[in-house]
Amino acid sequence: MKCDKKDLLLYGVTDRAWLRGRDLADVVEQSIQGGVTMVQLREKDMDPEAFFEEAKRIQAVCRRHGVPFLIDDDVDLAARVGADGVHVGQHDMEAGLVRSKVGEGMLLGVSAQTVEQALRAQAAGADYLGVGAVFPTGTKTDADSVSYDTLKAICEAVDIPVVAIGGIGPDNVDKLAGSGICGVAVVSALYAQDDPCAAAQTLAARTKAMVEA
Template sequence: MKCDKKDLLLYAVTDRHWLNGETLYSQVEKTLEGGTTFVQLREKELDEEKFLEEAKEIKELCRRYQVPFVINDNVDIALAMDADGVHVGQSDMEAGDVRAKLGPDKIIGVSAQTVEQALLAEKRGADYLGVGAVFHTDSKADAADVSHETLKAICDAVSIPVIAIGGISKENVSELAGTGICGIAVISAIFAQKDIKNATKELKLLTKEMVEA
């Protein structure tokens, strides 16, 4: 499964912080119903066994909607349950090692904050880049902010698709117009909303307008 630009329009990153008595599965299903184009399962607290079980269930759900499904950071889990790919940060394994482990057919996303990091990730086999934080965010304590100039410079420097991440909401997404990104990755703009399906629909529409602007 290769990564298509249009699959990256609205990229949902899970976070069990917002469950409020719901299951992650039902929240992911709602965002898929609303039109999310890509799903990343991000788990920092679950033990391997539970993580694996959950990942398999959500993979099947994404299959039904024909939406790519990747695992955050955990290459072994991605391999064990045959995810569509993995997303790694700068401090995780570097893209070349991940590619060697996962093989040629999987999607590899890499976080980047500078043009240098972006070029290196592309050279080592990344399929797309997640760049941020483009706005201030509370969900990643260590994410340095990336200016919109840097975001544009990264988009100009690489030939692989770039998505913006970090603090993006329906209120500020239009500010990213003209940077060259093909989509956005969000957590709370979807999962912290009361009506996940509608929040997804609205955000997807606004993102499409921003990308085409």
């Protein structure tokens, strides 16, 4: 399934650690109303059936707004829910195996930190790449850092869209201009904010300006 670049402009990745008692579906909806163009549900410690129910709720929100809905890592759950796609990291299921399991109709995103990883993911059938961490991040403390030069080299090496991830917010997104990315994936810049709608509006506008610069 070919990934539309415009769907990757502002890619929201959930993390309930930032909710502070708020309902995830409500927060996701607010972020979409502000300009989020794609949503990835990431749950590392949730009971499988609870994860399934949560996935159905978030999927319903995304469908209501016409926004692609992806699930992080759990390929079987993505297929069970009928998600629009699945995203895997370098330590999750190998991209080629994921593609063989989900078929051509589902979006496949793959995390990459090097040109070699990026080319391997593209060859295995990835529709887009998530590259980072481009800035220091408190969301994923074990994330490897990726320099601007490496980010640019990855964008130049592959034919599929690339989004940057890791520590990105409205105050530093402009530093990624000229790298070749088509958007950014963010967690706390949206879901840790008191007003996810307003946060998304600001970040979407600044990301669009950066991409077009």
